[in-house]
Amino acid sequence: MRKRLFLPILLSVIILLAGIAGFLLLQEQWKKEETEINNPFLQKVNSDNRDLDLKTIIHQSEKNVLQIQGRTENNTTTGSGFLYNEKGDIITNAHVIDKADIIYARTADARVYPAAVVGLSKETDIAVIRVPQLAGQRYASVQREDTAEIGDEVIALGSPHGFQNTVTTGIISGKDRQFMVDGYNYSNVYQISASITHGNSGGPLINRYTGEVIAVNSVGTEDGTIGFSIPIHEVIEQAEQWSEQAHNDQLEFVQAEDMLTSSQPEALKEDAEYLVDYFLDSIAIRDYVNAYTLLGSTLQMEMSYAEFRDRYIQIVDIHYDELSSDLNDNQSVRIETEIQIKSNQQNQKETKLTAYLYEFLLGYENDQLKILDIMATEM
Known part of the structure; x- marks a missing residue:
């Protein structure tokens, strides 16, 4: 009887030991694979891919950024804007177009179109203009909730001093800033380390990793070390309301001969x-x-x-x-x-x-x- 029991017990012990040995071998293999993943060469490859992703985000985002010019009889104001819906509507700063008699938008591929005012705030530095020729084109994705935190990496796009699609990078260095500039109330704005100059006004502030627009670049300090951007979640509902109420046959567009052309x-x-x-x-x-x-x-x-x-x-x-x-x-x-x-x-x-x-x-x-x-x- 004992002999009959001995053989099954022995086999069970052998199987158990084999299982333990196999598990230990797998665990050792996993450790080796973890070590290989963390080696410096692969870290460099990952870093290179990260840089490529940054270039891709910038390149794709630039397609939605436009140079905005508002002209009066004696003056031209240059700013930026970005396409945000399928109607050809562009969000920009109110101070860029507030006093303009003629407004036109220059796309990333240097096309120039007349634009009309869809909505203009006298309190918040936000406006929406429309270019019907851009209807149906790809537009920027906006972040509708306030998920930004201090330290988040950001990209500021715009057209400073007339140079199209200039890029500056930085971080969100502060939130909930409050102040007044030229009669506009800036409330709950982001403070950023990316510089904002006059031509950046109205351009998008983009999350470095998602590519989504999180704010509208608006003002900067004279030395260019600090900028302020209006969070998009604060103004997107107003912009959409303006867009819904605007109809092309009710908007005023300038004639092509009134725009800046190749005559210069x-x-x-x-x-x-x-x-x-x-x-x-x-x-x-x-x-x-x-x-x-x-x-x-x-x-x-x-x-x-x-x-x-x-x-x-x-x-x-x-x-x-x-x-x-x-x-x-x-x-x-x-x-x-x-x-x-x-x-x-x-x-x-x-x-x-x-x-x-x-x-x-x-x-x-x-x-x-x-x-x-x-x-x-x-x-």
């Missing part, structure tokens, strides 16, 4: 240089759809989107010198620059660095600035 040569050169910068940035970030939309109709007829993408898809990195621009006439600009392009080779294991002399021809097509021709010569 320096403005044309600045816009052309900006457009080339934006084109090359789009290629670098692999946003081929956006880059393709900057081409004129003739180029698009000669080259399909698929062909265009295949031409640039192997590019890993782009570096280029300062742009050199010459005004051909009042309607076109020729821009040259030396570009160093790092691209993948066919085996995808090696990269090649090649220098090119690029020449861009830009001009107006249907009243919008476009890239009409691109010529590249290997150096």
